[in-house]
Amino acid sequence: MAERKKAKYPRVYQKHGAWHWVEPRTGKWIRLCALTDSETMLVERLAAERKRFERPEGTGDMRPLIDSYVLKHKHLHKEKAWPSYGKYAGTGFRNANVADIEPGDVNNWLKIKYAGKLSMQRVMRAFLSGFFQWCVDERKRKTNPCKEVKLKKPKPSKVYITDDDFAAIRAAMLSYTYTTGAGKTITGRVNTGPMMQCFVDLCYLTAQRSTEIRLLKWSQIDRAAGVIHFVPTKTEDSSGIAVDFTINPEIEAVLDRVRSLDAQPRIGDAPVIHALDGTAYGATAVRSAWDRATERVSLADKGYTVKMIRAKALTDAERAGYDIKALQIAAAHSDTKTTEIYLKQRDVPVADVRLRIPGRAA
Structure with a gap:
């Protein structure tokens, strides 16, 4: 394969002595294998990477807009997992149009998708709130539906490391x-x-x-x-x-x-x-x-x-x-x-309250 000047697979290019696939949505170069590796390995690696980035088809405009939002703002977020929140939300709302989303839609998705995971519900609400505020700023809708979504707070952990x-x-x-x-x-x-x-x-x-x-x-x-x-x-x-x-x-x-x-x-x-x-x-x-x-x-x-x-x-x-x-x-x-x-309560308090039954003699 080393002598081949041009890859016969879409979006596969030579770079630094290896074959790379350019992921269509993000433009990220993903290394597949060395130029000297077999074509079988190239095909297997290409199939694996394509599968990893595969997404179910959608009919609405919300996921493309989330993609744009993530690409434009990911450099502002230090948390490495932040772009992944866009993937989760984009898949969940892939058939929805941004202008049609109501607070109940966000609320239902969060509580069904992340049932019992209160912390994740709050994380995803924060992501969607930022996204919808961006949509308001871009004149794609008039309000931010997340402002009306109320969630339970996770109970503070009582675990203390002895x-x-x-x-x-x-x-x-x-x-x-x-x-x-x-x-x-x-x-x-x-x-x-x-x-x-x-x-x-x-x-x-x-x-x-x-x-x-x-x-x-x-x-x-x-x-x-x-x-x-x-x-x-x-x-x-x-x-x-x-x-x-x-x-x-x-x-x-x-x-x-x-x-x-x-x-x-x-x-x-x-x-x-x-x-x-x-x-x-x-x-x-x-x-x-x-x-x-x-x-x-x-x-x-x-x-x-x-x-x-x-x-x-x-x-x-x-x-x-x-x-x-x-x-x-x-x-x-x-x-x-x-x-x-x-602060974690480490000492079990001892109650020293003494009562007497009303109406009975001491």
Whole structure:
């Protein structure tokens, strides 16, 4: 195949020593195989990619408009999953016209498609709200139907990572042990373990969202002021609340460990927590590292997630004597009610109320 100058398959081209298929809707170049691979492999890979991008036909204008909306706005969204929300909504409303959508249509789709998944219902309502507002701005309809869609709030999680479990997961970041079918025990070190452990430690010691630690840059660490400058990504376009977190000895020790893992000093916009190639970790990478660690110590069934580290930190700080106002500042929340959601009741209160049956003698 290497000598063939022109592919005989639609939208398949040579690039960098490989065959690529250009996906029609997004224009994305998808690598299929090397030019030296067999034609059978090319055909199989092309069929697999086409199937992956296949979508059921639609009769309305809503899905094409969602496609346009996603292409124009995806660079504004840091969440990698955001374009996928467009795929879900586009498929669900593929036979609908934007001008005809009413609040009840959105409400019914959310509650049927994502029955029992309150968090996903709210995520998709937010996506559709942004889409319909764009449609209003583009004069494709007059109102945003999502403004009249009311959804239940998910109940706050009551799960708290105990100290012993946290210590076990943290230790499991560094090494693994498993038994083969022949009964032989295999142990080893996790190459990314030390950096992932630093990630977990900073999440806990700063009580920040895992995203803030994952994207933390050395330029945010202000030695002169003795603080780390955090501007939470979740609220930078809303409340804009920032927090300068004091670099205490515990945090300094973790930063020293990170520096010791680097062959050369890293400064400026270089990420503090990074992969072996120096790039910032993606959300999936840190989540997978945490999940694998919980599995190694048989704690996967407890449902502990990376996001729960923040709740543990705030709960532990409250128990250590910090008041709700101090915790609100640390968490960069706009009000204390939000902070209270993160606090987990760890001690079962003992009721000491004594009553007597009315009308009966003592």
